[in-house]
Amino acid sequence: MYGEFDLTLPQTLQEAVKALNAAGKDAVPLAGGTNVLIDLRSQRLVPKQIMDLGRVPGLRGIVVEGGRVTLGARTTVSDLLASPDIARCGPALVQAATVFAGQMVRNTATVAGNIACGSPAADLVPPLLSLDAEVTLTSTRGSRTVALCDYYTGYKADARAPDELITAISWPVPEANTFGTFYKLARRKGDAITVNGVAVSIGISDGRCVRARIALGSVAPIPMRACNAESLLEGQVLTPERIAAAAKAAAEECSPIDDVRATGAYRRRMVEVLVARLVENAVQAMT
Ligand SMILES: Cc1cc2nc3c(=O)[nH]c(=O)nc-3n(C[C@H](O)[C@H](O)[C@H](O)COP(=O)(O)OP(=O)(O)OC[C@H]3O[C@@H](n4cnc5c(N)ncnc54)[C@H](O)[C@@H]3O)c2cc1C
Numbered sequence: 001m002y003g004e005f006d007l008t009l010p011q012t013l014q015e016a017v018k019a020l021n022a023a024g025k026d027a028v029p030l031a032g033g034t035n036v037l038i039d040l041r042s043q044r045l046v047p048k049q050i051m052d053l054g055r056v057p058g059l060r061g062i063v064v065e066g067g068r069v070t071l072g073a074r075t076t077v078s079d080l081l082a083s084p085d086i087a088r089c090g091p092a093l094v095q096a097a098t099v100f101a102g103q104m105v106r107n108t109a110t111v112a113g114n115i116a117c118g119s120p121a122a123d124l125v126p127p128l129l130s131l132d133a134e135v136t137l138t139s140t141r142g143s144r145t146v147a148l149c150d151y152y153t154g155y156k157a158d159a160r161a162p163d164e165l166i167t168a169i170s171w172p173v174p175e176a177n178t179f180g181t182f183y184k185l186a187r188r189k190g191d192a193i194t195v196n197g198v199a200v201s202i203g204i205s206d207g208r209c210v211r212a213r214i215a216l217g218s219v220a221p222i223p224m225r226a227c228n229a230e231s232l233l234e235g236q237v238l239t240p241e242r243i244a245a246a247a248k249a250a251a252e253e254c255s256p257i258d259d260v261r262a263t264g265a266y267r268r269r270m271v272e273v274l275v276a277r278l279v280e281n282a283v284q285a286m287t
Helices: 013-026 036-041 077-082 084-089 091-098 103-108 111-116 125-130 227-233 240-253 264-286
Strands: 006-008 027-030 049-052 062-065 068-072 134-139 142-147 152-154 165-172 178-185 196-205 208-217
Touching (some): 013 027, 013 134, 062 084, 068 084, 077 103, 077 111, 091 125, 091 178, 111 125, 125 178, 125 196, 178 264, 196 264, 208 240, 208 264, 240 264
Parallel strands (some): 006 049
Antiparallel strands (some): 062 068, 068 165, 196 208
């Protein structure tokens, strides 16, 4: 059963940040509710106040302008799937959205909710990390932008102050010579928590790698970039040996744990296999 809480229904962003400023840690923002409602029911979450963002205008939508893609915080997983702009400017995100939960959850689960829940297994985060995404945080003090790669400060801990809302997520439109992809390894095809999530974004020019982003989910306390692996690829010709060395480095720099879904050793091995496979696929797609 649910505990007792006050429900706030702000009608504007100003009202929302003002109420959040007054309530601080006592208020929990509610977007699609696909995490919050479960946590309320199990009483893992016992808030004094729930702030439903559903009536705040301007928080949902996808805009491509000035060389950047911007998602409103309440953009849903289904919105991503329906968008030709996301297909063009974030194909890895589309692949993550395709294997995200089931249709009903996709229709209500939001991008900001996925980022803010702080799960290392959050499926939209590795693709967004591979795109160099930034998170816009808004409070009564104004807005600030945090690179997604700096957003998480520890397991379920982040850079968001209690009086801030995520209002947007944005990234630069990828260069034409860039290929992005994502793979979710899980125990079932649908409605499964990720064992390993891997997103890569590879750019090649004149036969050399000019951009390498490798982002990993479910293999560390936070969704992470495999920066050592990336640096082994950038500036290099992507030979099978070079790719294998980068995949090995990615496996070495993650820190997976054993849980009910897989052992840490299996996850680490799968990072090596999947990073190699996804980078090879990217190279093949661009040659
Ligand atoms: C059956 C089922 C299947 C699922 N499958 C997947 C899956 O395949 N992959 C996956 O990654 N996740 C999955 N999830 C988890 C969940 O659906 C996602 O994390 C989803 O993106 C959460 O978004 P939401 O809008 O529902 O967030 P909510 O539940 O509304 O909120 C989640 C958290 O984010 C905070 N929050 C929301 N919006 C904001 C904001 N604008 N600013 C600041 N904080 C905010 C809330 O306070 C809360 O802490 C699943 C959940 C269920 C129930």
